[in-house]
Amino acid sequence: MxxxxxxxxxxxxxxxxxxxxxxxxxxxxxxxxxxxxxxxxxxxxxxxxxxxxxxxxxxxxxxxxxxxxxxxxxxxxxxxxxxxxxxxxxxxxxxxxxxxxxxxxxxxxxxxxxxxxxxxxxxxxxxxxxxxxxxxxxxxxxxxxxxxxxxxxxxxxxxxxxxxxxxxxxxxxxxxxxxxxxxxxxxxxxxxxxxxxxxxxxxxxxxxxxxxxxxxxxxxxxxxxxxxxxxxxxxxxxxxxxxxxxxxxxxxxxxxxxxxxxxxxxxYWHRLPYYGFGVDAHSMLSAPTPSDPDRALRIAASDSLDAFLAGAPPEITIVSRQQAIEETYFLGLRLNRGVELLAIKERFGIDAVDDYREAIATLVADGLLAIEEGWLRLTPRGRLFSNEVFAAFLRA
Ligand code: SF4
The missing domain is CATH 3.20.20.70 (Aldolase class I)
Incomplete structure (x- = not known):
């Protein structure tokens, strides 16, 4: 981010x-x-x-x-x-x-x-x-x-x-x-x-x-x-x-x-920072520290109108490195252009791609994902089963 x-x-x-x-x-x-x-x-x-x-x-x-x-x-x-x-x-x-x-x-x-x-x-x-x-x-x-x-x-x-x-x-x-x-x-x-x-x-x-x-x-x-x-x-x-x-x-x-x-x-799909206020809304903020320059936070308001109006404090969570990798895949794959594997490697390290090689190979073989010039993207069929594809990227 x-x-x-x-x-x-x-x-x-x-x-x-x-x-x-x-x-x-x-x-x-x-x-x-x-x-x-x-x-x-x-x-x-x-x-x-x-x-x-x-x-x-x-x-x-x-x-x-x-x-x-x-x-x-x-x-x-x-x-x-x-x-x-x-x-x-x-x-x-x-x-x-x-x-x-x-x-x-x-x-x-x-x-x-x-x-x-x-x-x-x-x-x-x-x-x-x-x-x-x-x-x-x-x-x-x-x-x-x-x-x-x-x-x-x-x-x-x-x-x-x-x-x-x-x-x-x-x-x-x-x-x-x-x-x-x-x-x-x-x-x-x-x-x-x-x-x-x-x-x-x-x-x-x-x-x-x-x-x-x-x-x-x-x-x-x-x-x-x-x-x-x-x-x-x-x-x-x-x-x-x-x-x-x-x-x-x-x-x-x-x-x-x-x-x-x-x-x-x-x-959202590029994981750029935003503020979100109101019932069931959340903010995603970049909050770097010297030891974690990529640190991002999710700040979520209550999904209950009553609780929100009663002043329930938002829930603040640190987005872990693993969550950031998963989001990069499943948010980026929503886009027709997909995600660039080299960019993921440069951003998160080689394991951020290597850990998924097997899952990606299976999804490509099933006709749900395609790789073209280093970009991984959903196929038209993959768009119909996107939730199943995204589930394969969840590890946390
Ligand atoms: S009831 Fe639900 S789907 Fe209908 S307008 Fe309201 S939020 Fe949208």
Missing amino acids: TSDVHSALYLSIPFCRTKCSFCNFASGVYSRDLFDRYVAHIEHDIDRAPALASEVGASFDPLLDSVYLGGGTPSVLAPGQLDRIFAAILRVFKLLPTTEFTVEVAPGTLSDDVLASLLRAGVSRVSLGAQSFVDRESHSVGRLHSRDITLRDVARLREAGINGISIDLIAGLPYQTAESWEYSLAEVIALAVPHVSVYMLEIDDESRLGRELIAGGTRYHAHHVPDDALTVALYERACERLNAAGIVQYEISNFAREGHQSRHNLR
């Missing part, structure tokens, strides 16, 4: 307008009073960022390469609450003209006042959780917006001068078919947005849809969830069509036109 690349800031806003049936993330529908208390905690954590850095032996660089408000659905906050968060960011950090500043928005929650707040703060990029352009599919998992609302929000963002638009799609929603997926892909391509994310539906066993899939039932449309083979085919088709349209895959779930990859997410 290098530290000469400025900072990044992630803020988790765990509030949603409705709870999606497949999701068991620490997010939910809460009262506006609670929003206020939460925002006060976020302001406090942002204000304390320089003190936090000094307490753990990290140097504080106020220049932000990227800011990302995710969740949850940050756009459900009131404009005044967003303004308070943005003011705290500007009190403590400095934005550069090139800073990538992203806010996740659920279509239909972008009121004129919220949009004005984003513009005042200098937001340059909005990630829109469309999920599908077929209303029956998005409604089936609890989303309230329609295709028309998504199209309207894209037009409003562009009119306001925010052209850095990313659209999320989910492959594997209830009622999805090969034909309906072609329609969603055609819509997203026709919108000519610079960035698209495509996720294969992951249904948490503890979510309402997950429980219905296990126990049976029809309320959450479990009986219309596509089987795994269709979901995989939809994902593969998305890769094919988006690549052909010049929206090129650069990570398992992410596609971008030239120069529009998410800088913020690239920092």
